[in-house]
Amino acid sequence: MSSQRSIVLGDRTIELGRELLIDARGDIVPLRPRAWLLLRLLATRAGQLVSKDEIMDEVWPDCEVTEDSLVHAIGDVRRALGDSNRSALRTLPRRGYMLAISGGPNAGAELSIAATLAPADPGEPATSSEVPRLSLVVLPFVNLGGDPEHEYFVDGVTDSLTTDLSRIAGALVISRSTAFTFKQKVADVREIGRELNVRYVLEGSVQCGSSRFRLNVRLTDTQTRNCVWADRFDKQVADLLDMQDEIVSRLANALNSELINVEARRAERSLRPDAVDLYFQGRAFLNKGVTSIFMARARDFFERALALDPDGIEAAVAAAQVDVSVGSSFMTDDGPIRFHTAEKALNGILLRAPNHPRAHMLLGAVKIRTDRAADGVAECYRALALDRNLADAHGFIGLGKYVLERGEDVQGHIQEALRLSPRDTRAFLWLMFVGMAKLMIKTDVEALRWLRRSIEANPNHALSHFHLAGALAMMGKLKEAGSRAEAGMALDRSFTIRRYRTNVFRFENPEWMARLARLYEGMRKAGIPEG
Structure with missing residues (x-):
């Protein structure tokens, strides 16, 4: 120094x-x-x-x-x-x-x-140490089978998971070299938390049999010793390296969502929430679904976070996501303004943080929704190059293929998103994308199945109900179509066919445009107002 x-x-x-x-x-x-x-x-x-x-x-x-x-x-x-x-x-x-x-x-x-050449006074108090939010250590997973041949696989899961969890926005993950000093040692999680200054410890065990593979994992709060999340994977043994990638991706996505929920609940108890507390609470609402109430609550938290910390990248990205979500779900007539606002914000964010995966992904989503689908798909692939576990990027690529009139390709991208994050909070959107693609390529029975799955995944998304109502009416199922339309209107009473028709995609394929016209007619028959 x-x-x-x-x-x-x-x-x-x-x-x-x-x-x-x-x-x-x-x-x-x-x-x-x-x-x-x-x-x-x-x-x-x-x-x-x-x-x-x-x-x-x-x-x-x-x-x-x-x-x-x-x-x-x-x-x-x-x-x-x-x-x-x-x-x-x-x-x-x-x-x-x-x-x-x-x-x-x-x-x-x-x-x-x-210049002051006197040495530091060792008795002076140092800056107070605070356990960082989203700080964790991945302890070496335990090889329950004891087979030395499986040891490399177990260590590989630990190693890859450490790397992938570090991609979570704002996360601080203790390095592999430090974490592996605890291998085959019995240590109290609270002591580990104090020694490493982390809030969470992730522990796991792996058992590989001749035909079955089982992994148990547990996330523990180091301050309370309470288990805040646990999960188990049990499946047929396949190629171990392929299994390792799938397991790590699923764990990383599940932990990302769970950590946000845990930190949001912790922030609710704070008497004087700071910008990070407000960000987590906003993300929790953002993850609940695309409704006017949830989006408004999320936006309020993000705006308050940015008022406290104008340089907050994550709150700025999340605020842009609100605009993208509201514009994409036809909840207002100002969709183009929402997309313009989001694009301007995201471009500014990428000047400061050029390697932010979610910012690239959301910019891709905006381009897909504003007649630049090929560029949008490329932007989503750029996001995946920065974070291979970003399942939502696969979802938007699926949407991009739908806009590019490549309906047969959509399902494969959505299945990849579901493979990486099968219980994702945004899976309902991905399932809806497949349903709409199936409708355009005239596989109507499959379209109904995917649209129903979308509503099962999240019944609070009005657009999924409207799409299903229109599709059902196209096939003569008017009673069920009417009930779906009523469910959608209960969630978004401002929705009209005019708004949808004005802001929906424009296809060059005349057959696809004819199918859209039939969907509009189906929506009318289901009782959705023309506006």
């Missing part, structure tokens, strides 16, 4: 020797441990560009994290520096960050450096 011990930045002083940030009154400004490491690194290199890779290596040497963690830490540092000094921490898009040393009146805060 540099010999410089004290850096004055406007009304803040960075005490490198004591590892403290002090305000004008001499009070300690609280900083989380990783945020302090980031600030210290930038302060010792003040006036120099520090690349993102350098920061990741220095601040998270023992963890597997995504670039989202860096964005969160930058936001923490900016807030700690205060409004008058925030501009001193400069972002150089796609390159890194710099703590500005000096400049004219428009160059941000002035920095003056005072």
Whole structure:
């Protein structure tokens, strides 16, 4: 470290020797441990560009994290520096960050450096340590069968899961090398939590027989020792490497959803929720389904989170998802405005976080819904290259193939999404995409089956009811069509055939357009208002 011990930045002083940030009154400004490491690194290199890779290596040497963690830490540092000094921490898009040393009146805060060669006082209090949200360690899974030949498979599941869970937005996952020091050791989860400063421990066991494979997994809160989630996989033995990929993907997707729910419930008990608390509560509503009430509640939480933390990437992405979902579900007449708003926001996010998988995926969804389906599909594939477990990207690719009039291809993409995340909160949308594709290629009985599955997966999605009502009426099943239409109108009383016809896709294939015309007529017969 540099010999410089004290850096004055406007009304803040960075005490490198004591590892403290002090305000004008001499009070300690609280900083989380990783945020302090980031600030210290930038302060010792003040006036120099520090690349993102350098920061990741220095601040998270023992963890597997995504670039989202860096964005969160930058936001923490900016807030700690205060409004008058925030501009001193400069972002150089796609390159890194710099703590500005000096400049004219428009160059941000002035920095003056005072050299203090006295060593740090070991008795000084360090910055308080807080257990990070979404922090966990994947302990080495146990090979119950004891067969040495299966040991590589069991360790491989642990290793891959550690890597894939680190892709969860905002997650901090202890590195494999640290986690494997606990292999074949009996340790209390609370002690592990204290030693590694993590909130959750994931444990598992694997048993491979001659024909069956069984995996048990459990997620435990290190502070309460309570099991917050458990699951079991039991299936026929196949190729172990293929099984490993499938198991890891399913676990990662299930854990992503469960961790959001757990953190949202924890945030509800907070008397003074911060931006992250509000984000988790918004995500919980976003995951419940596409209804006007759920979307409004989600948007409120995300807007409150962004008011507290304007640099919050995840809240910004989630807010864009609300616009995409509302526009895609025909809940308002301003669908094009919603898509334009979402696209503008997502492009801005990708300037700051160019490798954000969900931002690429949602941008792809917007392009699919705005007559740029081929570009949208490519954007979704880009998202999958960044996060192979992003099942929703496969779902949107299926929608893109539907828009491109390749109805026969849709089911395969949706089945891949379901393979990765069979109990996904958005599976109802994927199932609806297949139902609509089947309707367009005139396999009507299959269309009904997929549309019914969509409603079974989530009965609170009005558009699935409207599609099924129209399809049933097309086939002469008017009584059931009427009941489905009533169920849809109970969820969205503003829906009209006019709104749907105005905002739905335009196909070049005249046969597909004729099928759409029949669907409109079916909706009328089912009792859906023309508007």
